[in-house]
Amino acid sequence: MDEDLKTSAKGKILSIRDLPTLPRVLDEVSRLVQNPNTTIEAIAKVISRDQVLSAKVLKMVNSPVYGFPGRIGSVQHALVLLGFNVIRGVIISTSVFEIMTRSMEGLWEHSVGCALATGLVARKAGLKDPEEYSVCGLLHDLGKVVAAVQLPELHTAVAETVRDQDLRWLEAEKAVLGFGHDRINAWLAEHWHLPPTIKEAMGSHHAPERAQLYPQHAAAVHLGDFVVRIFEYGSGGDDQAVPLSPQALKNLGLKLADLDTVLDDFAENLGEVSGVTFAPEDDDAAKAKACN
Amino acid sequence: MQKIPLSLAKVGMKLAKPIAKANGMPIVGVGVELTEALIDRLDGMGIDKICVVGDAVAASQSPTERVLRLEHLFRRLEGDEWMVQVKAHLREYFTIKAASEAAQAAQGQG
Numbered sequence: 001m002d003e004d005l006k007t008s009a010k011g012k013i014l015s016i017r018d019l020p021t022l023p024r025v026l027d028e029v030s031r032l033v034q035n036p037n038t039t040i041e042a043i044a045k046v047i048s049r050d051q052v053l054s055a056k057v058l059k060m061v062n063s064p065v066y067g068f069p070g071r072i073g074s075v076q077h078a079l080v081l082l083g084f085n086v087i088r089g090v091i092i093s094t095s096v097f098e099i100m101t102r103s104m105e106g107l108w109e110h111s112v113g114c115a116l117a118t119g120l121v122a123r124k125a126g127l128k129d130p131e132e133y134s135v136c137g138l139l140h141d142l143g144k145v146v147a148a149v150q151l152p153e154l155h156t157a158v159a160e161t162v163r164d165q166d167l168r169w170l171e172a173e174k175a176v177l178g179f180g181h182d183r184i185n186a187w188l189a190e191h192w193h194l195p196p197t198i199k200e201a202m203g204s205h206h207a208p209e210r211a212q213l214y215p216q217h218a219a220a221v222h223l224g225d226f227v228v229r230i231f232e233y234g235s236g237g238d239d240q241a242v243p244l245s246p247q248a249l250k251n252l253g254l255k256l257a258d259l260d261t262v263l264d265d266f267a268e269n270l271g272e273v274s275g276v277t278f279a280p281e282d283d284d285a286a287k288a289k290a291c292n
Numbered sequence: 293m294q295k296i297p298l299s300l301a302k303v304g305m306k307l308a309k310p311i312a313k314a315n316g317m318p319i320v321g322v323g324v325e326l327t328e329a330l331i332d333r334l335d336g337m338g339i340d341k342i343c344v345v346g347d348a349v350a351a352s353q354s355p356t357e358r359v360l361r362l363e364h365l366f367r368r369l370e371g372d373e374w375m376v377q378v379k380a381h382l383r384e385y386f387t388i389k390a391a392s393e394a395a396q397a398a399q400g401q402g
Contacts, residue, residue, distance in 0.1 A: 232365070241366050243369060244374075257381070267294065268295050271294040271296035
């Protein structure tokens with residue numbers, strides 16, 4: 001691909017006009033959060049108005065990914081336990097994945113699996129608020145979804161390059177587009193005003209040694225992505241292990257052998273996580289729960 | 293071993309952990325094979341999660357399958373000394389897991 005085409009691809013991916021729209025309640029809630037006098041009840045009330053969205057949030061936060069399986073009965077409870085940043089991340093991920101095309105099949109499972117593994121890595125490393133790391137894992141490949149929606153023909157070219165040249169998805173993106181989903185991620189995080197921790201994790205999960213402000217977030221997602229790929233749960237677009245950054249282990253104070261218990265816990269919880277879907281038949285039950 | 297929601301339980305799966313009521317009273321022991329009647333009974337008792345032997349729900353994620361897939365997953369990382377070491381570690385990890393699950397399954401049958 002010549003330079004002109006690369007520039008135009010970048011412009012098209014980053015054009016706000018066609019970007020997936022986030023639920024309107026998110027804008028409203030973001031405004032509320034700016035006001036220090038806003039109560040959790042007020043935020044929960046706004047989110048709960050959108051019943052389908054509330055149901056999806058409850059379904060996700062009740063999965064083993066966040067460490068409170070089956071114990072969170074209301075949006076308000078979820079906000080108290082997990083905090084606004086985590087809930088916002090969950091809302092963004094469910095909204096973006098809804099527009100996912102068939103060609104990205106497996107990416108939702110890959111992302112939920114990465115969220116689970118990233119949270120386990122954070123717990124193993126003894127980091128505070130591991131659920132904040134899980135949400136970084138959930139969002140780590142949103143750039144792939146947005147690229148697929150904005151530039152379907154180039155997405156097909158990336159998929160063909162992966163297949164024909166036996167490349168990893170990121171390598172193929174760089175060959176076809178001139179840049180990878182990690183850069184799209186960083187831009188999306190900026191556009192959606194995500195916290196700097198999530199932005200750095202999304203933008204540096206393939207090169208955690210380059211993370212400057214929050215190296216532990218980038219390192220945890222890097223390891224989470226490595227683990228989910230070893231188990232081949234879902235698909236990140238190719239069937240290869242990613243090179244594991246020794247610096248990522250160092251940033252978290254972990255050794256290679258420390259991954260063993262992460263692998264144990266990941267395998268044990270995988271069955272339950274596989275139930276976290278957006279299947280329409282599940283929505284009614286979750287909606288009923290959200291109403292209670 | 294895999295923890296699964298009762299809704300995914302199937303006849304023929306074997307329990308990897310005993311099931312107890314919330315007050316600790318045991319209901320079913322390790323190694324018991326699930327039957328239609330037992331699943332219904334557990335459902336009636338409000339049990340929503342159980343631990344079963346092996347990776348009954350996601351067989352492709354089983355340790356045996358993982359050992360077989362490592363060469364394929366690492367095919368482009370052979371020249372990297374560190375990644376060769378990572379692969380060897382994972383091979384050992386999954387091999388031990390596979391052996392332990394096989395032993396557990398044999399015990400369940402015995």
